[in-house]
Each structure stands twice: as C-alpha cells, then as structure tokens.
Amino acid sequence: MTTTATKLDAGRARAAIAAKTLRTDRWWIAPLVTFAGLSAWVIYATVRVFMHKWYYVEQFHYLTPFYSPCLTDRCVEGSAEFGTPLPSFWLIPEAALTLPFLLLFRLTCYYYRKAYYRAFWMSPPACAVPDGHQKYTGETRFPLIFQNIHRYAFYAAAIISVINTWDAIVAFRSGDEFGFGLGNIILVGNVVMLWAYTVSCHSCRHIVAGRLKHFSKHPVRYRFWVFVSKLNARHMQLAWITLGTLALTDFYVMALSAGWFSDLRFIN
Template sequence: MTSTLPPPEPAGLARPRIRARTLRTDRWWSGPAWTVLGLTAFLVYGLVRVLQQDHYWVADYGYLTPFYSPCVSASCIPESAHFGTLPWEFPWFLPYALFSLPFLLLFRFTCYYYRKAYYRSFWQAPTACAVREPHGRYTGEARFPMIGQNLHRYFFYAAVAISLVNTYDAVLALFHGSDGGFGLGLGNLVLFTNVVLLWLYTLSCHSCRHVFGGRLKSFGGRPVRYWLWTRISRLNTRHMLWAWITLGTLVLTDLYVALVAGGTIADPRIFN
C-alpha cells in the first residue's frame, strides 16, 4: 500500500526557534498603546467627575449631564432628579447615577469590540498578529471571571433603558427657556448630538442584531424583522467607530454641562 503522508522535512529545513517576541518591523505596538491611553483617559475623567458630585445640572436651561442621569441620591438638586430620589444621601464614593453607571460600564466592558480592544492592549492576549503574548496558556471566556462576558446581552437591555432616560433628559431640557417655555441653545444641540450617537452605538451592538435576527431559520414571512435586521447589520459594521466616538462625546457633553453649571462659560441661546 502506498503511503499518502508527506515525506518528512530534511533536518536542515526544520522550523527555526525564534527567541524574539516578533520579527515585525512595523509599529505594531502603536494601536494597543493608543487604546490604553484612550480608555485610561476616559476612565480617569469619568471617575473624577462622578466623585465630584457637583456641576452636573444647569438650572436655567435644564441641562443634566449623562454622567449623573438619572440622579437618585437625596443629595441631588431636586429639579435634576427627573425620576425622584432615594430617601438617603450617598457617601462620596457612590455615584449619584447609581442605577445607570454600573450597567453602562458593564455594557461597554462586555461589548464585543471593547473585549478585543482591552484584551490586546491591557491583557496582551495577543497584542497583535504574529506577536508572542506573555501568557503561558489561554483559557478564553469559559472560566470565572471572564465567563461573565456572556451577560452582555442582558446589559444591552439595560443600556437601551438608560438611552431612553438620556433621550428624555434631552427633550425635557427644551422646555427650560428663559421664560419657562420652549427654548433652544447650544447645550441642547450638544445633548441631542450625544443622545443620537449613543443610540447608534447601542443599536449597532451585536446583541441588538441578534434580538431581531437570531433564532430564525428563515426571514420568510417576517418582512419587518428582516428590514430591521438589515439596518442594524449596516450599523454593526461601524460598531468600533461608534464605540470610540461616543466615549469622546460623553466626555465633551459632560465637560460642556460642567463648564456652564460652574459659570466658566455661557450657553449661547438660539432663541429664548
């Protein structure tokens, strides 16, 4: 019987043992490095702002920063608590938006794009293609604590609810003109821009795509679900873009509200 196995390689052609981390000569480290800087900057800024517990509400125009929405501590300015407050004041280490920020952080932390981002940058598993990682073995997301990544689909529902709250905040701010009626200022445009971009990030989520298209063998007889699935699929191709843009717009929106609330800048009014 003739063997079908390939002949063994000659000793001189065996694979070389390379001790270098990689033979790549391009700047393969730049992407992970920028990711570390970007995510760290956002986390530091966000931590400082939620612990500041000040300059989150502009009473004259009804601007509420998304970092404090919904404001549920008894310490909240009454007008900023659109959904009421708990009967006690929070200590300094608890955010006023206790019912939203943890879920939003977990939604982003378990996001499919952010997993890739921090796995490659912070955890270096791997840092880049053809680059040796520093870990001796790979366990994936099958063990604690990374098995918790599978909860992403549930955090998605929480993110939808919080996006509705942010939308409500933005709409409510339109009725805080100088005379108590309808008004529009630069801050309103900032709030609505942030809300629209947050919806683009939330709806482009892989879990959202699965909600409308998962568990189906065929879209036949379901034209509405197919139409929604195709639109969400188009958004999904830019999920990474929305992920980064919304980090920036969240910071800019919060910073704008903080500066107006602190009296550092004035809010230009378009009318009223």
C-alpha cells in the first residue's frame, strides 16, 4: 500500500535532465560583452595610471581623475593641490592614496559583483545556467567576505567625488582668469555622472533613510530617499556610464597634454 508521504516524495522528484541548461537563447552574449568591456577598461586604466605623464594641462588646470589628487614628488607643477607626501617610484601611482578606495568601492559594488561573478568566475554565468564551480559558499569566506566593507568604501568614494568636484571647479581658470572650454564640459559631465553613480549606491539609500520607521516624521530625508531610490533603479547603467566618462575625460586630458590637438575654447 502506497503511503501519502511516498506519493508526495514521488511528486517532488526532479526530472532527470542531461543538458546543462534548457535555455536555447544566446545567454552567453551578456557575460561575454561584460568580460570584454571590463577587461578593456581595466587594461586602459592600468596603463594610464603607470604612465606617469600626460595627466595635467597647466594652461587650463585640467587634471585627469586617474591622477587626482596628485600626491607624489613627481607631480608636474600646479597639479598637486594637496601637497606631495609620496616618493617618486614607478610602482607608486600619483593618486596612490585614493585609487585603492575607488577600487574597493567599485569591486564591492552590488552591480559589479554580479557583473564579474558572471563574466569572470562563471558563478553563475547566467540565470538558469549551472554554476561553474562545484561548491558555493557565497561571501562567507576569504576573500569574498571582504565584500561586506562596501558600506565603508562608500564614504571614501564620496570624499573622492568631492575632490574630483574641486578639480572641475579649479579647471575654470585659464591662467589667472576665468576660462571655459570643451574640457570643462567633459570634466563637469564626468563629475555629475560620478556623483549620480555614488549616490545611487544601495548603501547610500540605506544611510539616507533605511532605518527610519516613520517617513512622515522625516520629510526631508524621505524626499532624498525617494530621489536616491530612483537613481538606484539605474545603478547598473550609471556604473557603465561612469566607466565611459572616466576613460573619455582621461583620454581628452592626455591628448591635450601630449599636444595631439588643442582644447576648443569658448571663453579665454
């Protein structure tokens, strides 16, 4: 006689499917594009950071964000707004004190975790596609346990965004006068996008009003929370846009500094 428990167990039995996935679409395109895009950006950024040249345009006070703030005694005149406490050794980038925090903020970002987990670690490469690893421990062991510092890296990223904002403001000087050119538009555009990406962070959303029990008692924080929540819905797009604006800004400053072409000036 078949018991009720036996019938339930039989009903819950999983189908024996030999295929790794039943997906017939080109699911591999998204992780492949992500892999190519992130790899290209990392290679470009690494080369530029260790070039140690073509990062500042003295005439217009343009400083690339890859070298901000410039802190080594190798910094060209006028580029070091906060002094030069670091020695000039080729393994030490000009922005050595800020680059690690920016890297931590990006690496621990919730969207970037998804991106490189899928594209580089195949964990998993796509929805409904098996994980590329035999075991899954999540973010409970070394080194992924350090992903939990994201909320603290956010504060450092906010400070660095303030520094980049200062760089964009200083760049409105042409000599000792006010000046305005295409470089200013690019620098300001990059700063705006960096702030949008930073503020759209999940940690920022929680800091703003994540612990409030009564929104009605905190109307200002509630409005800011609504604003951040709208940006948060576009966190993925902003993550990619800022990679593009950072590369564009750096390339433009590099081209001007190297003398490849001149800045398009509107005023002075």
